[in-house]
Amino acid sequence: xxxxxxxxxxxxxxxxxxxxxxxxxxxxxxxxxxxxxxxxxxxxxxxxxxxxxxxxxxxxxxxxxxxxxxxxxxxxxxxxxxxxxxxxxxxxxxxxxxxxxxxxxxxxxxxxxxxxxxxxxxxxxxxxxxxxxxxxxxxxxxxxxxxxxxxxxxxxxxxxxxxxxxxxxxxxxxxxxxxxxxxxxxxxxxxxxxxxxxxxxxxxxxxxx
Amino acid sequence: xxxxxxxxxxxxxxxxxxxxxxxxxxxxxxxxxxxxxxxxxxxxxxxxxxxxxxxxxxxxxxxxxxxxxxxxxxxxxxxxxxxxxxxxxxxxxxxxxxxxxxxxxxxxxxxxxxxxxxxxxxxxxxxxxxxxxxxxxxxxxxxxxxxxxxxxxxxxxxxxxxxxxxxxxxxxxxxxxxxxxxxxxxxxxxxxxxxxxxxxxxxxxxxxxxxxxxxxxxxxxxxxxxxxxxxxxxxxxxxxxxxxxxxxxxxxxxxxxxxxxxxxxxxxxxxxxxxxxxxxxxxxxxxxxxxxxxxxxxxxxxxxxxxxxxxxxxxxxxxxxxxxxxxxxxxxxxxxxxxxxxxxxxxxxxxxxxxxxxxxxxxxxxxxxxxxxxxxxxxxxxxxxxxxxxxxxxxxxxxxxxxxxxxxxxxxxxxxxxxxxxxxxxxxxxxxxxxxxxxxxxxxxxxxxxxxxxxxxxxxxxxxxxxxxxxxxxxxxxxxxxxxxxxxxxxxxxxxxxxxxxxxxxxxxxxxxxxxxxxxx
Amino acid sequence: xxxxxxxxxxxxxxxxxxxxxxxxxxxxxxxxxxxxxxxxxxxxxxxxxxxxxxxxxxxxxxxxxxxxxxxxxxxxxxxxxxxxxxxxxxxxxxxxxxxxxxxxxxxxxxxxxxxxxxxxxxxxxxxxxxxxxxxxxxxxxxxxxxxxxxxxxxxxxxxxxxxxxxxxxxxxxxxxxxxxxxxxxxxxxxxxxxxxxxxxxxxxxxxxxxxxxxxxxxxxxxxxxxxxxxxxxxxxxxxxxxxxxxxxxxxxx
Numbered sequence: 001x002x003x004x005x006x007x008x009x010x011x012x013x014x015x016x017x018x019x020x021x022x023x024x025x026x027x028x029x030x031x032x033x034x035x036x037x038x039x040x041x042x043x044x045x046x047x048x049x050x051x052x053x054x055x056x057x058x059x060x061x062x063x064x065x066x067x068x069x070x071x072x073x074x075x076x077x078x079x080x081x082x083x084x085x086x087x088x089x090x091x092x093x094x095x096x097x098x099x100x101x102x103x104x105x106x107x108x109x110x111x112x113x114x115x116x117x118x119x120x121x122x123x124x125x126x127x128x129x130x131x132x133x134x135x136x137x138x139x140x141x142x143x144x145x146x147x148x149x150x151x152x153x154x155x156x157x158x159x160x161x162x163x164x165x166x167x168x169x170x171x172x173x174x175x176x177x178x179x180x181x182x183x184x185x186x187x188x189x190x191x192x193x194x195x196x197x198x199x200x201x202x203x204x205x206x207x208x209x
Numbered sequence: 210x211x212x213x214x215x216x217x218x219x220x221x222x223x224x225x226x227x228x229x230x231x232x233x234x235x236x237x238x239x240x241x242x243x244x245x246x247x248x249x250x251x252x253x254x255x256x257x258x259x260x261x262x263x264x265x266x267x268x269x270x271x272x273x274x275x276x277x278x279x280x281x282x283x284x285x286x287x288x289x290x291x292x293x294x295x296x297x298x299x300x301x302x303x304x305x306x307x308x309x310x311x312x313x314x315x316x317x318x319x320x321x322x323x324x325x326x327x328x329x330x331x332x333x334x335x336x337x338x339x340x341x342x343x344x345x346x347x348x349x350x351x352x353x354x355x356x357x358x359x360x361x362x363x364x365x366x367x368x369x370x371x372x373x374x375x376x377x378x379x380x381x382x383x384x385x386x387x388x389x390x391x392x393x394x395x396x397x398x399x400x401x402x403x404x405x406x407x408x409x410x411x412x413x414x415x416x417x418x419x420x421x422x423x424x425x426x427x428x429x430x431x432x433x434x435x436x437x438x439x440x441x442x443x444x445x446x447x448x449x450x451x452x453x454x455x456x457x458x459x460x461x462x463x464x465x466x467x468x469x470x471x472x473x474x475x476x477x478x479x480x481x482x483x484x485x486x487x488x489x490x491x492x493x494x495x496x497x498x499x500x501x502x503x504x505x506x507x508x509x510x511x512x513x514x515x516x517x518x519x520x521x522x523x524x525x526x527x528x529x530x531x532x533x534x535x536x537x538x539x540x541x542x543x544x545x546x547x548x549x550x551x552x553x554x555x556x557x558x559x560x561x562x563x564x565x566x567x568x569x570x571x572x573x574x575x576x577x578x579x580x581x582x583x584x585x586x587x588x589x590x591x592x593x594x595x596x597x598x599x600x601x602x603x604x605x606x607x608x609x610x611x612x613x614x615x616x617x618x619x620x621x622x623x624x625x626x627x628x629x630x631x632x633x634x635x636x637x638x639x640x641x642x643x644x645x646x647x648x649x650x651x652x653x654x655x656x657x658x659x660x661x662x663x664x665x666x667x668x669x670x671x672x673x674x675x676x677x678x679x680x681x682x683x684x685x686x687x688x689x690x691x692x693x694x695x696x697x698x699x700x701x702x703x704x705x706x707x708x709x710x711x712x713x714x715x716x717x718x719x720x721x722x723x724x725x726x727x728x729x730x
Numbered sequence: 731x732x733x734x735x736x737x738x739x740x741x742x743x744x745x746x747x748x749x750x751x752x753x754x755x756x757x758x759x760x761x762x763x764x765x766x767x768x769x770x771x772x773x774x775x776x777x778x779x780x781x782x783x784x785x786x787x788x789x790x791x792x793x794x795x796x797x798x799x800x801x802x803x804x805x806x807x808x809x810x811x812x813x814x815x816x817x818x819x820x821x822x823x824x825x826x827x828x829x830x831x832x833x834x835x836x837x838x839x840x841x842x843x844x845x846x847x848x849x850x851x852x853x854x855x856x857x858x859x860x861x862x863x864x865x866x867x868x869x870x871x872x873x874x875x876x877x878x879x880x881x882x883x884x885x886x887x888x889x890x891x892x893x894x895x896x897x898x899x900x901x902x903x904x905x906x907x908x909x910x911x912x913x914x915x916x917x918x919x920x921x922x923x924x925x926x927x928x929x930x931x932x933x934x935x936x937x938x939x940x941x942x943x944x945x946x947x948x949x950x951x952x953x954x955x956x957x958x959x960x961x962x963x964x965x966x967x968x969x970x971x972x973x974x975x976x977x978x979x980x981x982x983x
Contacts, residue, residue: 004833005832008839011836011839015217015840018218019847019850022221022851023850025232026850026854028232029228029231030966030967032232032236034967034968036239037239037969037971046907047915048914049908051916088352088356146715147712181723182240206262207235207262213836213841216844217840217841217843220844221847224847224848228854691906696927702928702929
């Protein structure tokens, strides 16, 4: 009995949470892959796409209504601001060097979409700052304007060396052609709480494309 | 009992590890695969991508160890990156019966073919209008188009440039006179030196574009198609009969088609009145080819003063350089074209009464009621052999940046209404639609000697809505976008991307570049 | 079992009979206490009966009769109060059903978890491989995309979805994404010939699958064990990879 009861509770609690973890990984992967494939042309803020994501994440409790449900899916596109990006916003001097290009050398968000209940988890990569004196404007399709990307400090992402695959060597990111973005999908869900065996379980998974 | 619990818990843990591994492999394949063909060290980046997606070690993922990615890259026009990742997952319950860990693996492959792309840029008069952000639309498009070209790899990808107002002209490569044949020795066609830094490279040609004139969308597309075929034939000859590249056309426009090419004394579709005074009305050895401009929208019924033509095609000019043509549109072309039976400035074409050749001629008196003495119909076939007949225009759907607007394509096409701009406009809708469909079918394959493979061109269309509106219905059909009213699964599927303002325009160009750069099997 | 020749009512202790013979003592079991069907666990102890009746006079001068046996005490088990006899058995009896119930629940949940995770994995494998199927592969296999995807799901489901029944529970749906700027839902194009166009969504799901419980679930003494099946589903979806070599769609969903 002493063995059996904890074993039973542990199996049920851990087992259910493990299955939810599996689904979280799959949701992050599916959503990330679709996002990276279809890109901004496939607008994940459209209800059609959101319904599809909600059906994949249905067991996790992903809802199409913002603020409801027990899971969240965060889609981000991250871009490295190099000279070419500064130039496309006009923030260079005569010889092409950055001038007034605040975010030069940083990774910034070019798009951010949150589906589901955002209070479940905030992104591990930071979020564009949408409040305060100089907020970043996120359009209804999640897009962030070029000038915000280049000049607004609130748009910088936490994407340092180690968690991102491109080495940053003195302002030049080796390998990634200018203007290309990295697609990140993060999924998080509240698991089954079974105190005292399982307390406040949070499933989290990310995928980078 | 323990093995049963082991089955549930351990099996799920193993599946979790495998799912994560598979996601990591896919992420790396896609993320690194799009760099195939560039100067990036794809092998290293793929490994770093996998590591970024799958943290191992004691603080890592379920205590997984022995994480081993293997990356294999094969090069050629079709480049492949193959990833195989294995890892060891510890088992918790099964170790009671002796099995303490298991190995999981995942693999992913991505391929990228080198691209061949022709950019087709609208430089009609509306493009010199404001973009709402302090600049002109044409200036924005110039800089985005340059950025687009810079995303491709000099020496590996082939790029070319076509610009069109009422008539289309090739901006890169700069070889003139322009060769319209499609044999393996034809000159021109996109090449890999588009970004060489030379004064005549594509980047410089784009920078020289000036805007003025009508919108001859159909000819822009067809000239681009000819360019693709020339490069294809050239590469096939050099590659022992094989050409592996993807073929794409990227069309940018900010308005509706307002020009058509015509071949007035085409034996298959003669449009000259038998009572006309035109010398070549029945003699096709002197082809009466040119283009006609339509003023509008709105396209009026009655009002021949709103139809201009017939003008010489820029592509058949032998006098000016490609650089000149970038900076000058039809308005500056006082030379006429050099085709037989070609109009001479200020003189009615080859004996005709009311068909003039240049802007400084008499556009206001062309095609008026009295002008009906030359033409008997709005032609059924355009100057390049594509049909202008039918009711395709009923699929029109015009959108500006605030949403849907009333379509100017009303009524039914009546070819006898020679002086109605509205009927010419309906014909030009049909012309653009049919041209695009023929391109996607590679209809000219039969005329390419020694070629048996369909080049499957993919068309991407970008529509800038801020200049009065673009026809989304038409652009979806041109691209064979999945949402198109005529979607055809046996042709290549393209994309239509609308842009309502200048920053959406920047994103649109980036999106198309990514779509082409991203993998294609 | 009853003492020889003596009819016994169940549930009673055996009567000892004076004289020779053997005595069978029937012990009570929990079954007797709990339900109407008796379960006897007789403990037969044949003793040489050597009983004698003695008469004695107590302190008040009355005659009392005592029944004695002559077997030495040592051969008996240590005596305890009758009330505490079988206490262990009773305790075991009381906890046995919850124990078994929990055991069965453990088995059931372990199995359910295993089945759920297997199905999730199987649909994912189906989508992952299904989106990259080319026309050449379909021709070589003499099959079409939907059939190949279903076969992949079946082979990854570790036998849970075998046979024609299992095949009918796998659904492959194709969706056309909404047009840019539209707020419409995804259109189900599974029955159209070009439903599997590149960049359409392929959704693989298991619907209507129910797992039979390996052991019945017991909730109380009075009700029968519940062996009814549990319904489990799984869904995975992804975009079909772009390419020019599309396979035939087959019959979907």
